[in-house]
Amino acid sequence: MSKTIIISNRLPLQLQIENKTVHATPSVGGLATGMKSVHKDSNGVWIGWTGLTEEEIPANLLDDVIEATIKEQCIPVSLTKEDIDGFYYGFSNRTIWPLFHYFMEFTEFEKESWQSYVTVNEKYAEVVLDNIEEGDTVWVHDYQLMLLPALIKKKRPDVQIGFFLHIPFPSYEVFRTLPWREEILKGLLGSDLIGFHTYDYQRHFLSSVSRILRHEVGFNEITLKDRIVTANSYPMGIDYNKFSKAAAKHDATKNQSELQRRLDIHIDTTPDAKMILSIDRLDYSKGIANRLRAYEYFLEKYPEFKEKVRLVMLAVPSRSNVPQYQLLKKEIDELVGRINGKFSSVSWTPIWYFYRSMPFENLIDLYTTCDIALLTPIRDGMNLVAKEYIATRTDETGVLILSEMAGAAQEMSEALIINPNNFEEIADTLKQAIEMPKAEQIKRNKFLQKRLRRYNVEKWADDFMTALQDTKHKSDIVKAI
Numbered sequence: 445m446s447k448t449i450i451i452s453n454r455l456p457l458q459l460q461i462e463n464k465t466v467h468a469t470p471s472v473g474g475l476a477t478g479m480k481s482v483h484k485d486s487n488g489v490w491i492g493w494t495g496l497t498e499e500e501i502p503a504n505l506l507d508d509v510i511e512a513t514i515k516e517q518c519i520p521v522s523l524t525k526e527d528i529d530g531f532y533y534g535f536s537n538r539t540i541w542p543l544f545h546y547f548m549e550f551t552e553f554e555k556e557s558w559q560s561y562v563t564v565n566e567k568y569a570e571v572v573l574d575n576i577e578e579g580d581t582v583w584v585h586d587y588q589l590m591l592l593p594a595l596i597k598k599k600r601p602d603v604q605i606g607f608f609l610h611i612p613f614p615s616y617e618v619f620r621t622l623p624w625r626e627e628i629l630k631g632l633l634g635s636d637l638i639g640f641h642t643y644d645y646q647r648h649f650l651s652s653v654s655r656i657l658r659h660e661v662g663f664n665e666i667t668l669k670d671r672i673v674t675a676n677s678y679p680m681g682i683d684y685n686k687f688s689k690a691a692a693k694h695d696a697t698k699n700q701s702e703l704q705r706r707l708d709i710h711i712d713t714t715p716d717a718k719m720i721l722s723i724d725r726l727d728y729s730k731g732i733a734n735r736l737r738a739y740e741y742f743l744e745k746y747p748e749f750k751e752k753v754r755l756v757m758l759a760v761p762s763r764s765n766v767p768q769y770q771l772l773k774k775e776i777d778e779l780v781g782r783i784n785g786k787f788s789s790v791s792w793t794p795i796w797y798f799y800r801s802m803p804f805e806n807l808i809d810l811y812t813t814c815d816i817a818l819l820t821p822i823r824d825g826m827n828l829v830a831k832e833y834i835a836t837r838t839d840e841t842g843v844l845i846l847s848e849m850a851g852a853a854q855e856m857s858e859a860l861i862i863n864p865n866n867f868e869e870i871a872d873t874l875k876q877a878i879e880m881p882k883a884e885q886i887k888r889n890k891f892l893q894k895r896l897r898r899y900n901v902e903k904w905a906d907d908f909m910t911a912l913q914d915t916k917h918k919s920d921i922v923k924a925i
């Protein structure tokens with residue numbers, strides 16, 4: 445029976461070793477949820493790294509690790525600490541991530557980390573090739589594994605390979621600066637279908653293929669000597685029901701979390717005050733420092749809102765051993781301190797800042813309590829937080845302010861769309877959001893919710909898989925000619 449093999453840098457599970465016993469618990473992120481139907485229904489397997497390096501797994505527990513992951517239909521790729529340092533913290537997060545998000549000043553071109561990226565992609569390929577059978581379909585995810593499609597195709601030209609990029613693909617002028625630009629493009633072209641969040645990323649990719657590799661490129665196709673590769677956009681959705689149901693349950697429940705109790709006390713004492721929410725991984729691409737500066741400017745420009753607004757900011761720790769992330773953390777800590785120091789009164793703190801990850805229930809507390817979501821990424825492949833905020837607004841109120849640089853902005857035109865570098869515009873838009881009549885909020889959110897409900901994460905995975913199967917017919921026709 446043919447199966448689908450999903451491959452991503454990390455497996456969708458958490459491994460714990462306690463008292464010499466290995467436990468694997470499935471993780472519940474957006475990707476894991478979206479792929480659930482593909483993964484569980486098709487007798488499929490998921491290949492990736494467990495999150496523990498070879499050095500962290502005692503030799504006598506190696507078999508137990510494999511057994512625990514296999515129970516979850518997963519197959520581990522074994523990586524050393526050196527691999528993770530070079531491939532993950534090195535090339536993936538110090539070269540590709542900043543370059544693809546247009547942060548050229550942060551981009552490092554290190555031969556050693558490139559070599560590690562090649563080695564690790566080969567390690568993934570080895571595990572995939574060991575597990576492929578005739579008729580299988582392969583779906584590779586994201587920027588850590590861009591060489592993998594060609595490594596698989598070379599050995600198994602008979603299998604259909606899909607690749608999805610979760611981050612932006614930059615314009616040719618930026619991409620061309622990469623010393624290994626040809627290798628990356630050739631790696632991706634091992635796929636039969638390459639998916640992007642937006643048409644613009646697709647367009648940038650096709651332009652790089654045409655100008656760097658000189659292949660013939662059409663609207664969404666690349667003609668190679670013996671194959672046709674399709675490149676198309678598939679904007680990723682969310683598990684809409686999970687968020688709307690959690691919000692409905694949250695509204696009905698009497699058993700409130702401590703966080704919700706505190707939020708309610710705030711609302712009771714200042715009923716007219718507006719809560720403004722921001723949630724992101726602490727990453728320079730998310731525009732957190734910009735957001736704080738724009739909020740400071742807003743309080744200066746419209747002082748009548750002092751004591752009447754509060755920014756609730758959740759920054760989730762991320763990649764904290766990469767220097768830029770440490771510097772950013774310092775900058776944000778200082779900005780929050782400065783703004784709170786400048787504007788606070790005995791009864792009001794303008795920013796509530798949480799630097800941690802919160803359980804899902806608390807995330808729902810924040811989404812449902814805050815009147816406004818202010819999301820200002822400098823660049824963002826999609827931004828699922830914007831979609832999740834709208835999905836939790838069961839009474840259809842709430843205002844989303846969203847950066848035009850997020851892929852999500854292209855599908856969410858009823859939100860208030862801003863340029864994250866324009867503080868004047870952000871300040872004025874915050875005022876507009878605070879004063880927006882409920883009827884207008886509801887009108888906008890009805891459209892947004894309808895679209896998000898329909899194009900949910902399962903539909904995204906289905907559309908991609910259907911298109912991937914269709915590429916088989918295309919390649920059969922090319923072979924027949």
Ligand code: GDG
Nearest residue numbers: 474610680760800801802803804807824825826827828829
């Ligand atoms: C990459 C691309 C693209 C956040 N804090 C907590 C928490 N979250 C969850 C959110 C959301 C997810 O994490 C973040 O997703 P985003 O899409 O906003 O951002 P990235 O992590 O940068 O994701 C991005 C995405 O891939 C998908 O293709 O949209 O552009 O950069 O689901 O809910 N979850 C919990 N606690 C937290 O504190 N439980």
